[in-house]
Amino acid sequence: MFAVPYTLPKRPKSSLISYGIYIGKDKELYSPVFWNIQESLNPHALIVGPTGSGKTELLLALALRIHSIYDVPIVFIDVKGDILSRLRSRKFNFKTIRPGYDSLGLLYPFHVLPKQRALQLADAITQCWYIGHNHRTLSLLYEVLKLGFELCSYPSWEDLIALARSRAKSYIEASIIQRIFEELEIVDPQSNLIHPLMKLKNEIMVFDLRSLPKERTEILNLISLMTFQDLINKVSALKPDYKQVVRAVIAIDEIWLALHNIKYSDLTLSLLRLSRGYGVSVIMATQSFKDLGDNWSLYAENVALLAALSSTSRKFWYEIAEYMRLSKEDVEKFMTLMTRGDAVVRILPDPRPILVSVDIGDIISLPKLLIEES
Ligand SMILES: Nc1ncnc2c1ncn2[C@@H]1O[C@H](COP(=O)(O)OP(=O)(O)O)[C@@H](O)[C@H]1O
Ligand SMILES: [Mg+2]
Known part of the structure; x- marks a missing residue:
């Protein structure tokens, strides 16, 4: 589980951390630490830590700094309202999308053919x-x-319910499908009329999912998954620009609620891999690796930036140790040294971690600061 002692210097490669998205100060050397997305394996980040350790703050800081430096749109999936309240108190301008009031565009073939939309939706459901x-x-x-999508490119839920009744061979099958569509109609009544991401340029958009019952993970998951999918659809329709490594950001706080299905499915993982190719940066926060189910090692390997926040649980650190080259001594050191707002950060392709005191101030971008290699 623990890496054997090695002779390499302990600090990550300077080019990976001396330029790009500002994270905070190196807790030992007091030098600024950045995430150089250009040099890193992909533009994705996973933040792990117990309640109150600073996940939401780090998620916000990273997402907003990427949004500002690359001048790209950002979509937040906000299940608990933490994102909304903090954006508000910091006077950011943003657009809110609320299930039941605003179209979520589930039945709107957004930058894809209707028959592809049918498949995307069926897969997600x-x-x-x-x-x-x-x-x-x-x-x-x-x-x-x-x-439904063959008969009409923009079908309504009623159209689909009628089809389910007429095509079903048994009452039970028809009822299962009908119930799902009826539930979706309540959260997305104007589904086929307009798509929420249609006009999104370089702004901040928040999917405010507070009103949805937390135990209805099906609905929370479907909205999160389809929004993720649609952002990829949107970016995939843009003109290619190989200089621009990031073209959009999706930030999902509390993924154990928003993407509960992550435990059971590969769909989220395949979206994560797909979004790398299109330059959609995915920033996720969760309480423990267990929330990611059996796939958790795949997530740790498929995000360049892995941030572990202060935790007093040894088990927490042991789970993370092998993805960050932590020795037993490192774990003991971090457990005593770290306080709220501190993060052990690893940026692939370099697995060596660095202890950072996360800066959540309004610093969006620092001057193109390059630190001399010490
Ligand atoms: N890097 C930081 N610097 C200073 N204060 C922080 C930092 N991170 C978090 N905090 C404080 O701790 C509180 C809890 O952080 P939060 O991000 O909501 O934790 P979590 O999402 O893990 O529950 C925040 O309201 C903020 O006041
Ligand atoms: Mg939080």
């Missing part, structure tokens, strides 16, 4: 409602969506 094991319901779902 299958992941969120776990109907994969029920073959007849599953095939009815795909059939209804495929046919």
Whole structure:
């Protein structure tokens, strides 16, 4: 589990941390630490830490600094309202999307063909409602969506419900599909009329999911997944620009609520991999690796920036140790040294960690500061 003693210098490569997105001060050397996205493996970050350790603050700081430096849109998935309240108190301008009031565009083929939309939606519903094991319901779902988008490029929930009733071979299958569509109609009644990301340029947009019951993970997950998918759809339709490593940011706080399905599915992981190619930066925060289920090592390897926040749990550190080259001594040191707002940060391709005191101030970008290699 622990890395064997090695002779390499302990600090990460200077070019990875001396330029780019400002994170904070090196807690030992007091020098500024950056995340150089250009040099890092991908533009994704995963923040892990117990409640109150500073996850939401770090998520906000990273996402807002990327948004500002690259001049790109940013979409927040806010399940608890923490993002909204902090953006408000810091006087940021942003647009809010609320389920039930604003269109979520689930039935709007957004930068994809209608038949692709049918597949994207069917795949996401299958992941969120776990109907994969029920073959007849599953095939009815795909059939209804495929046919619905064939008959009309912008079908309504009623159209789809009517189709489900007419195509179903049994009452039970029809009812399962109908119930799912009815629930979605409540949260997204104007689904086929307009898409929320349509006009998004370089602004901040918050999907305010506070009103959704937290135990209805199916709905929370579907909205989060489809928003993620749609941001990728949007960026994939842009003119390629190889100089621009980041073209949009999606920041998902409390992924154990927003993407509960992460435990069971590969869909989130494949979206994460896909978004790297299109330059969609994904910033996620969660309480523990357990929230990511069996796939957690894949997540740790598929995000360049892994930040572990202050925790007094040895188990927490042991889980993280192998992804950050931490020795037993490091763990003991971090457990005594770290306080709220401190983070052990690792930026791939360099697995060597650095202890940072995260700066949550309004510093959006510092001058292009390059630190001499010491
Ligand atoms: N880097 C930091 N510097 C100073 N204060 C911080 C820092 N990070 C967090 N805090 C303080 O701690 C509180 C809790 O942080 P928060 O990000 O909400 O934690 P979490 O999301 O992990 O529950 C914040 O309201 C803020 O006042
Ligand atoms: Mg939080």
